[in-house]
Amino acid sequence: MKHYQQTYRKNFALVIIFLILITAALGGTLYTAYNFTANYVENEFASQKIEVLEETIKPYNDFFQNKIPEISFYQGYLDSTQAAKYIDTIFRKFNFVDRVVFYDATISNRTFSEGIRVNNFSLGPKAIYQFSRNIAPDSILVFKENVATKPFSLKSGDEFNKMALKFSGFIELADTSRVLNDSDRFNVFYSVMSKRISYMNIPRREEIKIYKDLMLSNQSLSPMYELDMFSFYLDPLKLRIKNTKPELYESINIKPLVYESLENTSEIISNDLPLSGPFSDYKLYFSSSKTFLRKEINARFLPIAGGLIISYFILVLIAYLIFRNLNINSKLFKLQYDFINNLTHEFKTPVSVIKIAGNNIRSASQLSDRERIHYGKILDEEADKLNDLMNKLLSFTQIENKAIQIKPENINLEVFCQNLIDSYRVKYPDFDISYMIRGVEYFRSDPVLLGSIFQNLIDNAYKYSRPDNKVLKIKITKIKKQLFIKFSDRGIGIPTKDLNNIFEKFFRVQNEYNQQGSVGLGLAFCKELVKFMHGNISVKSVVGKGSEFTIELPYEL
């Protein structure tokens, strides 16, 4: 049968295993987290390029969605000066627009020298202008009707003719009873080619009807209807790249669609995304060196690692705190064990003395007066000791549970001290005890409690002094609203390491003076009392020279 030791058990192996385990877990997690972050950054490198594309292409979208349709607002009424103003706003806002050609055109059933003619429908340019930044004023006009120096050429009119052809095809088949839908509008009035967008102002339904009639029926000469057409020449290389993720992409460039990096070292990670619309011959080319990406991985990993390490330390701290708690508990356990040992011993001595005295009295056939007095005295003294012991225990428990009440009265300190000292002089004739009172006469407090404190401290001073040097000086002073009581002895002193513990319950300094008759309650009791009276107790001590206990109590009168 196994016997369990009924004491506190400490298992350092368990603690160490715990530490090793969580450290291993930390290492594992850190490693996984790093790999995960690295993977994540590489994925982001591939996926975030869409956002860069969107941001880069935003001005173009604004240009395409809002600025180009604005041409239709003018309903074909634009002339060269108005067009110049309109184009100027474009040049100012959209730097990727390189050159704009404006075709001021007319529609009629008359025959024009230029342009196209389908049945009776003619669409021809009145004038063609080109605009670009810093263009010489005399080269703005490219073609004008009836101006010999500015002839219509295939080069300048090619785009116009293409659009015009598309438009007349649309007119021929147009269903004028329904509203133009979006796909018609895009297919007919826009022409999006590489690096170029052409746009023709969208006529209203009524006009399309008129044009269709012009084309399909013979009518008298019609008036001239105005139509505006623009060709915008765009330079994709002038698109402003907005690197929204500078931490991911070391460099972003616009490259031709067929571009492949030749310096294909393994140190460079690259990716690309083709542009759309008029820029479809080009792509956004993203590249970063591995060290650059590693920097980013580290930057992202650092907070994760920090978090992990912090939680690790918190775990260790908690483990330590639990360990410390256990330690304290085990110390308390030991103290209580000692206390019971001491107490048993303490009670045993008077009890055995009483028992011996009792036995002696019983076994003696006759008691002489001297014997009777002797035994009586022993019995009386031992009973007093037991009583005293029990009182101490009782009052300590009471005071710990705050079960007693202060009954304050005015104490004349002079009388109080003198009475105490007188009784001690009778008790210990070899005790040189003196007192001094400065600046205070009366003190309002509970005399029983105060007496208890004095007794304990005086008893200690006597007990822990060498027989030839039992000296105690009591000094009572009042400073401001505090009453200071100092007990200075020339005793054996208290070792520095024990100074903090002497007020603990059941604590006893290990030395030859307290082999017996000490429970380790005296100072703890004093401290509880002083605390109970809203005061403070402190100690200074030098081993071999003596100790000085100072009690500080609030003075109120």
Add this chain to the structure above:
Amino acid sequence: MQLLRNYLFLFVILTTAACSYEGSVERIPLEKFFAAPLKTSFLVSPDGKFISYLKPENNRIHIYVETWDGKNTIQLTCDTNRSISNYFWASNNEILYLNTGPANKDAALVAVKIDGTNNRELLSTTDSRIRLITTSRVFDDHVLVALNKRDSTVFDAYRLNIQTGKLALVFKNPGNITKWYSDPVGKLRMAIASDGVNETLLYREQESQAFNSVITNNFKTTILPLGFSADNTCIYALSNQNRDKMALVELDCKTGKEHKTIYNHPDVDVSDATFSVNKGKLVYAGYETWTKERHYLDDSFKSIFNKLELLLPNTEIRLSSSDSAESKFIVRTYTDRNPGSFYRYTPSTNKLVKLSDVNPSLLIEDMAEMKPVSFKTRDSLIVNGYLTLPKGKNKENLPVVVIPHSSSESRNSWGYNSEVQFLANRGYAVFQVNFRGTKGYGKKFWTAGFKEWGGKMQDDITDGVRWLISEKIADPKRIAIYGYSFGGFSALHGLFSRPDLYQCGASYSGFTNLYTYLKDIPPYFRPYQQMYYETVGNPEKDSEYFRAVSPVFHTDKIKVPVLIAQGARDPRVNMNETNQFVKELKKKNVPVTYILKEDEAHYFRNIDNRLEFYRELEVFLDKNLSRK
């Protein structure tokens, strides 16, 4: 004690709240305001024995005839396809009516006996239009009509036999005649020719003769012929030639010289004059100050009106039809708070009998009063308008809806207005301004609005609103601007040019782009185009101005919530532009309520679509003008 005082305070608050709640009028359902009238267009037969009227039935309008005392009602027409756009008594037992199909196509002129028999189509077209030159009595079974079947851009004058249906060309339009006039015995003797900018009055003594030019004037001057004098020596006309305000004048038939001014008013134009065929003379002239008034030129008509005014005090009265002896009348009445009624009236016995109410579902007591107001603009011009305050509220610090009128020229008049009453019932003060450019206040006031769209015209509205604020009527934090067509343009313009003045704005088919607006004029009416170029502006020469005032170019300046209603088939406001406009506003995070109706044009014909619009308008105003 403190607690008691608190309770007392609470009690006072609650009582006040309850009282003020009782003071406000209950919300009348929206549909009631916009209900279509039941019976309209009452006419008396020439012999005075019958009354005819139009009444809707199964989504179509039909002609009904009953005896003068309201017995033996007969439904004359039952066409399920086309609607009646015009009708009149051809004789004592026959009615002529003009029927038009959807989109003004497929028109027909039809005659019918008053017992419903002999219903015969006299004239029917599929792609051309029929205009009636004769609009009242028929002589010798012949009517004069104008048709554009030869050339869709010009109307020739024809004579039509209503018994045989035989059509004979009377006058071939050389291309410039815009209006034909018949004399009282059905002869084509007067016409107006126009080159768009200048108008010429043409006259001939006999139908067999050629037309002579009597007088030519620029379009800024109006000469509106009304009739001939009995002796054929002069023409009665409204004219503002050589004067600012229109006057009723007598013109020489040959020279066009003014014989005399019959009547003029110092402040406003003379707006109409009534010619009695029976008496062969003008009987009264009408003019409109803040309300319509009459100047009598004949004592018997004066006494008729005086008697009617006694029977119908404080009411607008109009004689809408009479028998040929002028002894029996149809009287049309209305006030600002009453959509009005039709009565039959016999002056000899002074007997007035109500025939029908236009909108019987509305209670007059619940309607708000419309009051004339006037204010001084920044350039010290007096501008008139109307203010309708909601009933039962205190008259200060009110939320205001400003409604610029829907055409740039036609004035607001005193009378029942569904829109105004609807908004007033919802607790808004409604402010209507006859800003410069409005006709009726003289030539100068009208022409002051030329090329001032979004300019001084808009300033007048702005000044009016500021005046309302300074009078403490308007709460400067709760002002909205709303309009239809031109009014919508003005509302949108107000929103982008005075973003601080209005908390929100609504545009119902408002012009967003003046370029598009001017495209409306077909290019073969070059002359008219010239007129528009002068009144509105020239899109090529005034391009700067067009760009500056067209809302479509200024979405970036609009910061407050906007409601826009658009018909997809609107020829005057391009849906694509409105879509673009809305798209850009949404992009700039301006709250936009957009109502797009696929099958509607400029004006929403379907009543459900109109009601939906007003429902949205109510929610929109409530959301943006409620006290925060």
